[in-house]
Amino acid sequence: MRAGHRRAARRLLTTLAGATAGILVTGPAAPPARAGSGAGEPLGTVARTVGHAHYQPGHCPRTADPTPGLNGARCGTLTVPEDRSRPEGRKITLGVATVPAAHRTADDPIVWLAGGPGDDAVSEIQLALDGNLNRDRDVIFMSQRGTYSADPALTCPGIDGFNARALALRHDARSTGRRHVGATRACHDELEARGVDLGAYNSTESAADYADLRVALGVEQWNVFGISYGTDLALLYMRLHPKGIRSVGIDGVLPPSLAGGAVTWRAAREGFDGLFDACAEQPACNARYPDLKGTFERLVVQLEDDPVTTTVPVPGRPEPAEIVLDGGALVNWLVSATHVAAGVPRSIDELAHGKPQRIAEQWAGGKLSPQAVGRLSHGLAYGVFCGEWTPFESRAEVIRAGHRAFPSFPRSVVANAPLLAFLHPDCRAWDVSAADDSVRDVTYSDIPTLVLSGGFDAQTAPSSGAYAARTLSRSTALTIPYVAHVVFADSPCAQSITRSFFDTPTAPDKGCLAGLKPPPFEIAP
Template sequence: MALDRATSRRRRTVRLRAVRRLRAASAGVAAGALITGLLAMPAHAEHGTSTGTGAAIGTVGRTVGQARFVPGPCPKTADPVPALGKARCGTLTVPENRARRNSRTITLGVAVLRAATSTPKPDPVVWLAGGPGDDAVGEAQMAIDGGLNRDRDVILMSQRGTYAADPALTCPNIDEFNAGAVGLVYDAPSTGRLHVKATRTCREQLVSRGADLSAYNDTESAADYADLRKALGIGQWNVFGISYGTHLALIYMRQHPQGIRSVGIDGILPPSRAGSALTWSSARQGFDGLFKACARQPACNRRYPHLSATFDRLVRRLEAHPVTTTVTVPGRPGPVKVVLDGGALVNWMTSATHVAPGVPRSLDELDHGRPQRIAEQWAGGKLSPQAIGRTAHGLAYGVFCSEWVPYESRAEAIRGGRAAFPSFPRSVLAQAPQLTFLRPDCRVWNVPAAPRSIRKVTRSNIPTLALSGGFDSQTGAANGPYVARTLSRATVVTVPYEPHVVFATSRCAQEITTSFFNNPTAPKTACLTTLKPPRFETAP
């Protein structure tokens, strides 16, 4: 049944807000691997704008081991966040590298959103942001809008290196390279050399400021959250991670299970499988979900038959003969050159599942020599002033280069791509979606490999909600059943017709999530039976 116009408008508005919140960039100069969206988030610059001080958490600091929490003003955010207006805030100080006796300390911004009820449950929810490199505090409004604080306080802490942390390991030069790269062939060797040059410059800048790059990883971040719980004097809490935050959550519940009542993970990235091959598999799942939904909708199927074959053919065609066009981008004084090759199309599609209703029409227009719709979307987010300086590339590369790349060979990555997309040219398969040139980047980043144990599956009896979207092309829905195999009290839920991070876009997913934290062994999932596919656009 088609959505009425009001419902359709609401859905588009919700999706657009979610896209803006979750940003499109991920691994260094990549296009948004593990998080959502066609638009990037605003800059770190000089720590952005303050959103108000909120109320302090208590009146005195609290020290636990090497960590100390001090009440204070709310962390500054790149955008105004109304939800922080009544928050209680402060900072957590921790060692940068717990393995080094004389390590310097770093500070992480903390905000506690009050429960909506006057009689909140005693166990709050702690929010783990995506990325790697997103700042949780900047996502406070998403938590409020989704009703996560209905019955409980919600705690948000800036992961080490992110926007509201000190130091913040952001590198605007990488984002600026991304902006200019829309006019380059996406996976050309010459583009790769510039890509790695930007990564090297980032590394040199961070090291010159005294950063110990080997200390920005999941093991240290998990210990930060364990310290935060104790420093806030919380006996038991619940964990909710989105996108890369699920990767961190699975490691956190394995390394520091004490005090965790339940865990929700949305847009699941298993640490034991994380890497290029998994991104290819996820892309196939998300694309197929969208293509099949179009095929099952008579109007879409008549107008755009064999959509999957059309997409595969376009990737091959553009890789052999890239298309150059010009588009108008808001905020830019003149036309912007955009080059679309096969790799660019794959990466556009990985994010475009967030605006699924328009995808068939966009591909059809491209197939008939009109690339402007796709080119405008591809360039728009990267060229926005809001795309510069928000991502903590130091944390992103710290995770990728110590925990992923050492445990996946180039041949394994290529095989993963070939299994998912057997018709794609090798030049496309050489650069996994949103992880372009990651191996040479990691050679430049030069951090030691994490212990192999970081790749272990998480085995736990902590009640866990494993949420996925049927259109998720960034962390495929198959990851839910995969992690549940070793989580004895897991509930696996796939929300149909939704992209990456269903909590951001689906009222049903929000209802399931909040009911889970109230009853972790029996969340309410009846709303799934009421969901309908989007009405796909059909051009004359």
Template structure:
């Protein structure tokens, strides 16, 4: 746990506590982004490593899974053989961690309910009467759970890139992916130069996903950070997941798709190559699976997931749509992880009158922007803000969102949102046509 003092010489008495995403992210590693975003400008900032993550004991890191993902850049994304390797790595991690559970730690105890209770204990331990909660991505699921179960002492809640606990599931990931990608294409169509240069992006994407799924490309690519060339395989599933992960900046997506269609996969290949050099042991995949397998996966079948994929992208092959974005082979992984179903206590709507700020980026393909407004329906004193042209985790990317959050912390019931009305997505990258190049 870290406390970053306020910059102000006369800080407010109610600090901000941060809840990071993942699940499994390193909250301590997020501190530079939070400071740069002004979270400690007028208040102390409290950052705690969530249970099971880096800097916590035990740490549910899975180096076995990290190594799998490094190797997977050279494999078909959604091939059954790739899934078997992921399940094997997951089993190896679970077996190793289970040796820890013999000393009294249970993987099933790593869930959002217990995570929220840890933050309630932290407030009492620090003797803080009231504080403000800020969470992003999975941290919004956690923040809403915390608000529902431990409302005492909460002055305000800001949620950024929203994961409503009552709705999050594997099928939900396809809804978010479809919304985010379609919004990027619509923004291109709203810019005359982009529309003229790249007039049929939805069709191009569908054609390229189908082409790569039928005949994957194997190329050598240099990771964006430099280093040796890496063998990468681009199939339809890899392409879709690079878009969902914003691995290619949104402003470059139309150009990257056009280049791919013309035989140049460089932008996507380099983005895929970035996965070949992960920081082993930093991300807590064990917390990811303990939360996802107990709270997100139960109650929906593989057929439900496939139907959701077909609704979002009706022209994509079923082999792509059978895997949830960012969570491939999750049904098989969860069978190996084996934690009990907790949806009865976790898949619950948060109803609250605590002032809330709900931030979403219109280009977010992980947590679609419409889910912010959905969560706000039962937060009676909420302000909903959509930042055009921004993807996942809005505040560090948007000075306007930083100003809105700062004004919300100062006046939770009447934040200043005027900067939003003047925003529009940045101009998209326009490359010369082959005829004029």
């Protein structure tokens, strides 16, 4: 689900295996800005008010990490109503950065929709540029409401701190679960005390934000590229606001009609099996780690009954951290570790032989790193989870989905969907109204759409791409083998296909798929 989990996994697990834009034109009468067309001013440099939305050029937004891609970007803010049903009420501002095309500039830019929910698009600029997405088109990044570079930013570092402390606890509903809900309630109360209308942070409002941004920038037609939760948002956006959308790319697909805990169990099954099968197909891996799938599932049951406690060193901390590995922790570790698949068989084998350190270090790294604190917008995340997911899916349905995917797992493991522990109790504490039923509607569209999935995707499931493509009449649906969630981040082939798609949306070049090979798995001596 959360692209932040994916990035943290790749960044930390692999250790173990702004420019300012000037205001050139102001006022609503400014001419439309067409990206690179030579008509009007460069995209992102014109102030414009459209309805209740206002774009103002200015300083580039803050980012969670140094972002060289902001050098030369044209930046500003979009100001919109927090709640569009009360347009004269409280206003919020969303950071915007337009990165110019590296070479020729097509008239239709690309707008990037970040994942999460709760990740910050502006902080993902380098991810897009590493894939050369701006080769021929300007790429626009706008922080979704509540995220790191927006104002207000609904980040709640207290939840991140609790998640770090919980590494030393079991995934127990009675003790850890109550404390988890306590951290969520504290975040809720803090934001409400700041005057935030928590019910206004959702996908429907975010989709309207992007529709307003296109018009406020003076863009006649653009392309949309969404990753992870950004695919949920993209599918909703193209259904509610199709005007001006030339094409859509979605990568790591989470259809709104499926979003929730149940699909994460199916995703875990498909992603794990993809990795296990790839090992079995390599003679050296299969010989050294026979029945990897069976070994992993036995370990989940064993650790849930008798957890392992170990300590791991933490960079920047004087004392090692205590880590508890139970069955739920092992499942969540593997969901993230599919991003560094080459080392997974060896890590599972070491755990089976009484050596939990590799997995414990990897599992702890993403939560104990300073980069894990204060980045994710929990306010937006729970707005989506609790308004759009849990009202349409009972906890019993999640448990049944877990049992279907992993019949051997005990109830205490399947009670918490991967990466979504204690979600239903959390949502009772968050206390926002359910969205209209239509938020779960299937998207029917003839907008050309590229649907990308990864064969190792343990977060949103390869099959979810095919599901979404069924009602997109001009779609190209592809599964990139041997790659985990959000293939654009890790696959040069996926990057090439994506660039080709935006050039020719009805006929992308898929030739690179023929040469793909599985990763060479690590073989322990």
